[in-house]
Amino acid sequence: MIIHSIRLRLQLWLAFMLACILCGFGFTAYQLQRNTRLGQIDEQLERRVAALNSDARGGIPPMNLFPFGGPDGDRRNRGGPGMEPTNRLMSNPGMEGPRRFGGPPPHEPNDFNFDARKIQLSATTQSLFGSITTNDYYYAIGSRSGVALSKATNAPGDLAFPRAQNADSRIHTRTIGERREALQFTEIGECILVGRVISADLQAMSHFAGWLCAAGGGILALGLSGGWWLATRAIRPLEEISAAASRISAGNLTERINVTETDSELGRLAGVLNSTFARLERAFAQQKQFIADASHELRTPIAVLISEAQATLARERSADEYRETVRACLDTAQQMRQLAQSLLELARFDAGQETITREPMDLAERAQTCIEHIRPLANDRAVVIHLDLAPALTTGDPVWLGQVLTNLLTNAVHYNRHGGEIRVTTRRDNGAVQLTVADTGVGIKTEDLPHIFERFFRGDKSRTAANGRAGLGLAICKAILDSQGGSIVADSKPGEGSSFVVTMPAR
Secondary structure, rough: HHOHHHHHHHHHHHHHHHHHHHHHHHHHHHHHHHHHHHHHHHHHHHHHHHHHHHHHHOOOOOOHHHOOOOOOOOHHHOOOOOOOOHHHHHOOOOOOHEEEEOOOOOOOHHHHHOOOOOOOHHHHHHHHOOOOHHEEEEEEEOOOOEEEEEOOOOOOOOOOOOOOOOOOOOOOEEEOEEEEEEEEEOOOEEEEEEEEEOOOHHHHHHHHHHHHHHHHHHHHHHHHHHHHHHHHHHHHHHHHHHHHHHHOOOOOOOOOOOOOOOOOOOHHHHHHHHHHHHHHHHHHHHHHHHHHHHHHHHHHHHHHHHHHHHHOOOOOOOOOHHHHHHHOOOOOHHHHHHHHHHHHHHHHHOOOOOOOOOOEEHHHHHHHHHHHHHHHHHHOOOOOOEEEOOEEEEEOHHHHHHHHHHHHHHHHHOOOOOOOOOEEEEEEEEOOOOOOOEOOOOOOOOHHHHOOOOOOOOOHHHHHHOOOOOHHHHHHHHHHHHHHHHEEEEEOOOOEEEEEEEEEOOO
């Protein structure tokens, strides 16, 4: 199913990561732009609030003219013995008397109406609101009771003056709809408000957000396209491996994976799989050859048994004739048993089920024992055995290594000329021990030498078949030595003889 595709899952993860990164970057960029724009606006608003606050101080009577409390009659503001006037902060240093605010002479304390006083703006302050470039700013000044003392002609009609909170004289900013406003409370609780319509700024920020979304979408699309291309390129070797494995499983053992980048991880994997497929191909080929050769080898003795039995049953025979027939059948059965035993040994070595013991032994002594066993066979063919046995201490299985030496000596006798020679030597060489069996026989053809350790291989098929040899002896020798940690190599010259060198780790 497509939901199980590695490529799709990689794309989903890439899309999720890119979306998170782009959203975080876009939100941060938008907030920085918005804060910068609003900060510039707030700076202009605060500048105008400060100018209005300076003008609003004019026309307020000195607060020490109210000995009996504040103008609102709040007795908590009254002065008394040992108390300072609470509105002493309204004093204006550097100016004297009731004229220091530039207003009319002060009224009597209880007659001053803060809700009806007039505020006159200076020319500098008016220039901050009345010029062509600043006509989008408006202002309003409200009394403590919320009555507008002064406001610009372009001020919105729905302005509302908040009440002062304690003695907070800081400048506050707020956004109402498409207006940005800054306000400050004076010492007597009046509210000074300056605002500006920021619809154009909001629209500019909306455009900026749109550009961020468009750029993020483009980057996301580009990233996903590149990710899809990279994922396709990365997954292609896996698809080739899967297709090659499918064709191999269908029976095409010659199929191999096309490796273009051998240094990458998938390239190394493809190389390992190719070598594995090659070994499988060789194993299947050997299995087929093994079955064919085993069938051929078994067919001959079975045919002999059937032929002998049919000939014997065709007519009455004497006791000697029956004896000869039984002897022929026995020889054939022994050949079949030997073949079956050899095949069983090879199968056990292939499966790693053969029991192998390791004990200290001297390869020279073991060779001496095996030579005594085959000496009668050598005497029948007038073959002379020469010995040069130096101590060759190693660790291995004496029984299996004895079988290896017996097979090599038997072959040296069988493939030797009448009256030939066999030379057996042992020696120690560079941390290993070696045993060499050399004969003066017919030798091995050069083209046959690389195959002599293969199963059922016989260089001279007619001669070996006549001798009842199946071509498994050297294959068994190699399997035994491989299991013991040793090795065997052969060298030969046709017509001059052959030599086999067995190497084992030294003890």
